Amino acid sequence: MPREIDRRAARTRRALHQALLTLMLRKGYEALSVQDIIDEADVGRSTFYAHFTGKEDLLRSGFQLLREELKEAHSAVPATAAASHDHPLGFSMAMFEHAARYADHYRTMIGGRGGAVTENEIRLILAEMVRQELPPTLEGDTMPRDFVVQFIVGAFLTTLNWWFERKPGLLPSEVDAMFRGLVLDGLSPLIGDQRR
Amino acid sequence: MPREIDRRAARTRRALHQALLTLMLRKGYEALSVQDIIDEADVGRSTFYAHFTGKEDLLRSGFQLLREELKEAHSAVPATAAASHDHPLGFSMAMFEHAARYADHYRTMIGGRGGAVTENEIRLILAEMVRQELPPTLEGDTMPRDFVVQFIVGAFLTTLNWWFERKPGLLPSEVDAMFRGLVLDGLSPLIGDQRR
């Protein structure tokens, strides 16, 4: 059974993650200090460093959580009409569907001001996820693969930002269709154009 | 005529810009302190703050220079075979040709380790440049335009990185052709597919 004493530590970690999210939404990532975070989380300074080595460690750890949550969501709610499992871009589709559904969650990380590090961080994480889930049978050369990943991530972030800032009225399903269209239209000439 | 006294100030600024580039290539941007920069440039602390408000100010200013240099290069050496002036993506093409020719210069900013801030900074600058030079007559809706910009910037950075890290033997002209192919193939379905 999970020992109570572990749960205490877990709760502290969760409090810190939550504090980071809250503050990022308000001030952005760059402007944040460890001081701010532990104040928000109401946690001692020493305690923070007992769990994480620094600010970026906390951030990475947070992304790790999001990532696991994402993969789980993808395999758990398997076959959406469009984001089928066997489509080569299925995972990316599912990823965006997830983002569209939990938009607030994503807005925290993408929309927050001063997100220089944050946005690049997100980009890297997303890219890694997309790359890992891309079927290895796309093309021979390595360049197209890298580019496909970049393309998807770009479409992902651009579409979300566009939604948040320009067309907040749209429904998740509409934005989702937009994303799908962009990816398919733009990517078809670059990959084998399988099914479509 | 330009007063000698102004030139002195200009030389100081140039020294600082140069120092920043040199150090970025060696240590990346994040790890840099103002101290390092003024040491490298052999300039007093107070002098630095007399010209710039801080590290990022210096960086921005450096990008500003690059940007002017770029626009000048584009209009001065007008009609390359491929990057014609009247093609809707002409400026982007010229931009990449420039990057391919002065690869070392770009490698400094893109390749340097720890380039989190840097890379996002570059992304923003490039995006702004591309956006401004895109003909306003691409599509009606605003979304495709944002996306086209993102697409181009993504292709730009991805291709350069791929070149630097994976295929350093290729000639600038070959990489250039690759970039052009990617952009045209990927973008044709999204814009009016003009000429091609």
Place this chain on the structure above:
DNA sequence: CGCAATCCCGGACAGGGTGTCCATTATCAT
């Protein structure tokens, strides 16, 4: 109950970076 393990806390510390101010010196224009 009592002991040990585990976690959390506050405070203190050295080290380094930042941005500002000022008095002083060097360089240039006329």
Place this chain on the structure above:
DNA sequence: ATGATAATGGACACCCTGTCCGGGATTGCG
């Protein structure tokens, strides 16, 4: 020569980082 503009070193107050330690609180277990 003289006033204007630049550059300088140094000092200062402030904030942030990581680390360390002693003590207090909670939990697991005999």
